Amino acid sequence: MNVTGHTRRPASIRDVATAAGVSYQTVSRVINGHPSVRPTTRERVLAAIDELGFRRSATALALASGRSRAVTVLTANTTHYGYASILQGIEEAARAESYAVGIGVLESADEAAVAAEVRRAAGAGGGLIVIAYDPAGVKALGAVPAELPVVGVVETPASTPDPGRPWVWTDDREAAYQATRHLLSLGHETVHYVAIPSSTRRTSARTSGWRQALREAGAPEPRPVQGSWGPAEGHAAGHELARDPAVSAILCGNDDLALGVLRALHEAGRSVPGEVSVAGFDDAPHSAYLTPSLTTVRLDFTGLGRAAFALLHGVLEEAARIAPHPVSVPELVVRESSGPPPATT
Amino acid sequence: MNVTGHTRRPASIRDVATAAGVSYQTVSRVINGHPSVRPTTRERVLAAIDELGFRRSATALALASGRSRAVTVLTANTTHYGYASILQGIEEAARAESYAVGIGVLESADEAAVAAEVRRAAGAGGGLIVIAYDPAGVKALGAVPAELPVVGVVETPASTPDPGRPWVWTDDREAAYQATRHLLSLGHETVHYVAIPSSTRRTSARTSGWRQALREAGAPEPRPVQGSWGPAEGHAAGHELARDPAVSAILCGNDDLALGVLRALHEAGRSVPGEVSVAGFDDAPHSAYLTPSLTTVRLDFTGLGRAAFALLHGVLEEAARIAPHPVSVPELVVRESSGPPPATT
DNA sequence: GGTCCCCATGTGACCGGTCACAATCCTGGC
DNA sequence: GCCAGGATTGTGACCGGTCACATGGGGACC
Structure with a gap:
């Protein structure tokens, strides 16, 4: 089939439509699993999709529908165990809901630098999760414009929790x-x-x-x-x-x-x-x-990450709204480094 | 000023255009620093941008122009030190070029799961960096469709390096x-x-x-x-x-x-x-x-990550093309855990 | 056989930008 | 005073999807 050397433009729904002999809207219905499409038509469209290697553009989807199915995680660090685990938990939960995960590192706690990074993250569209365990993170959380959906992973909940911008934390x-x-x-x-x-x-x-x-x-x-x-x-x-x-x-x-x-x-x-x-x-x-x-x-950092995503998901989609948040229970692990004090003579 | 409670749609270039009394194209010229805009006009537009809190939508930009300024990193793990450092390096370099960074975790090395994850990443648009230190990563690198720009972070370069899909590695x-x-x-x-x-x-x-x-x-x-x-x-x-x-x-x-x-x-x-x-x-x-x-x-994992991004950047934008790749030099750090063998009696 | 409706499908506008080209303004040269 | 031509600015189409609404084709029912 099309083995022309140069990179060709990926197939759009209109290409598929032409190939299947239907309108682009019908193709759209098929990809979205709309019920009222005749089985034979659906079949033809699916065949065309397969043949042309069609993949729905997430970009166009986001632009047209407004829902972007994306989260950006803002964090001061990606290598420390705790941070990395939270990120892993977020990604895991996001993947399950087929959300895309973006990251932005807050390299400095400088006011202007943080603001710039928040702006970048906001520009990506979708929701935000800010890991606010350190000054840079706290500043970032504060700098998020009011209209943006955001969840904070914080050290301690402040006295006045805002229902529109929930937080998660461990005890x-x-x-x-x-x-x-x-x-x-x-x-x-x-x-x-x-x-x-x-x-x-x-x-x-x-x-x-x-x-x-x-x-x-x-x-x-x-x-x-x-x-x-x-x-x-x-x-x-x-x-x-x-x-x-x-x-x-x-x-x-x-x-x-x-x-x-x-x-x-x-x-x-x-x-x-x-x-x-x-x-x-x-x-x-x-x-x-x-x-x-x-x-x-x-x-349970991974669980914390998952909870953060779940909350954000609730903010982004009414249907997925969940209760304000479950605190994970810390567990003491006793090993060799602790023991009775030396006997006083 | 607009302190209406409900989330309002963010300002678009046409809103800015109306506010400044110019056409949307002029606004576009101003954001892109096009030279032929009269200083007074530019001033008015910038004022309007500021007033409306306009931020250019990355989504629309990507859709209209084709260039998405985004990288997705595919990796089997985010918590291990090496992986996390590479990711950090990539993010650092990407941020400097104002690219967005996405991540996708390859949770299983299962053929189908890997393929699905690659498809997801491909859908995000932009380039791909695959960390191929493990079976899941290697499979993912292999599963990337030919037309997608991708750089592999590999353990060892294979015998036949493909100029279109460069690799980085440490020695x-x-x-x-x-x-x-x-x-x-x-x-x-x-x-x-x-x-x-x-x-x-x-x-x-x-x-x-x-x-x-x-x-x-x-x-x-x-x-x-x-x-x-x-x-x-x-x-x-x-x-x-x-x-x-x-x-x-x-x-x-x-x-x-x-x-x-x-x-x-x-x-x-x-x-x-x-x-x-x-x-x-x-x-x-x-x-x-x-x-x-x-x-x-x-x-030097961070450096490896930076190099990976630089190469991808070169693939995505002709202007940024760089030499096939510099191998970082490993450095032996001698500490306490090594010493002469016990004397044989 | 005619009317009502639902099912299946198509059409046009729109999301927020860019691109290519047309139109207008202004200035210098003769 | 007139025209060429660069500097500014505007217009229409398009990127690849979605949404709202219009349209045509069967039954079901009276």
Whole structure:
């Protein structure tokens, strides 16, 4: 058949129509599964579609119908475990509904840069999902024009949830609370905390869960050490904490920080969990294989991504509207890095 | 000013035209920076654009002009470090050229599922980048219709490179060669290898680089242990190797496998690097903080992603055409996990 | 046999841009 | 004062679909 070398224009519904001897509208009906098309006609059209290798242009569809069946995910990072997993969850859910998924990386938290990126994403049409775990993400979420359908993946829900722009989140407070109680229950006098940066000026959910557990137990409240996201910062924080012989339990804002802390303790010659217990957050894939393996709190990021998409889907299509949102339940995973404090002589 | 509650249709160039008292074509000229527009006119149009909050619809642009300025990345995974970094590199380069980036995950390597995913991606318009490090990716690359612009990120270039569908790759053979030579130079009799799955039936580049180094050194060639991608498989492979007292050096197909191997050796009571040396591949962010920190070969995945985009850009726009492709140079990073073999008594 | 309706199909306009070409304006040269 | 010709601007068609409505062809029913 058509094996001309040069790239030819892909077949349109009018080409198919001509080939099948019907009008373009009939072809449109066939692709959309409209009931009132005579079976013989449908057959002919399908044959023509097959022969010409016709594929409906998503672009034209979006333009003509308004519904674009696309989501753009705005995120500051694609390589960190948590972010990547959320993205994976979104993609999974989107694919099931045959939505296209776009990504935009917020490389800087600079006001203008963020605004530009939001504009780009908005131009793509369709809905938006903003991962607002960090300053760049939070700014982006704030910069989304009011008329755009958007769902935020946030650290903590603000006091006033807007029905038109829903949010999803995990119960970080509860997670930190559980982890801290676990460490306290092992007999530690108190638990130190290496924090991830808070996305907002307010105290992060993780910090407040940690603090609540300490208060309930009447334990002293040491000042949280401000970390960042990666192992390097955890390493620095760990060195600082290793100098204080009173420190016997450390909770870290994520598993990467915990990794750095473990390394620093090792370098300082303090054994884990013999002298110091360490717990992380997220249950990244490698955490189970560290030596010592890491006690951590597992969060369902993939599920979070799926939920975010489901909500957005509800905003975009009335029919798919769902309840404001199910919070996933964090799960404490106890491994080797936590144990009773050293016996005081 | 328009603060009517209901979502109103975004402004089109004709709305802007009316507001500015010019024709829609003039507006089009202004957005595209066409030279022959009188400054005063341009001014008026720009004012109208600003006032109406006009944003040019990417959809309409793509439909009317044919050029879609979009890339879709097909990949089997978004969470693994290598994949995620490539994606990040692609996004970075694409953003610089103001291209939109879409992703499609190949969840199964099943022929039909892969074909469906390719079709979806093709429907999005624009170019394709396929990460073909695994069976699903390889199948996807093969399933891309001939008329679609596509760039493959592959493990090893095949014998016959097609000028119309370029590839990028890292020099995995060289990387494995370097790592193996490093271990041999420390005095190990030979080096065992825990392999990542090969994307094709042929021997992988990493395997052949490893083998070449052994041959050149006249070292015995043990059978590679077939691993997979994650730490769990590395763990299993590590247990197996730990049973053989002759094993004193292990090269792993990636850092995740190496992590599992380290853990298995620890469990078996064999010290690293005292009794056994271990080296990985990729230099994942956590590898430097493991205990012992991991000797590995750093590969520039982000750069690979950028190169992939650059090539695709060249295919899509004549003007941006570039040379077939620069291979990034792998870099050996020696850390604690490798050292001389134990002294034989 | 005529009317009413539903089924199957076709026609024209439109979505928001671009492209090719026509029309108008302005300026310089003679 | 008139005409050529570049600078500006406008008009109509088109990209590949959808939507709203019009049209023709059978039964079913009276």
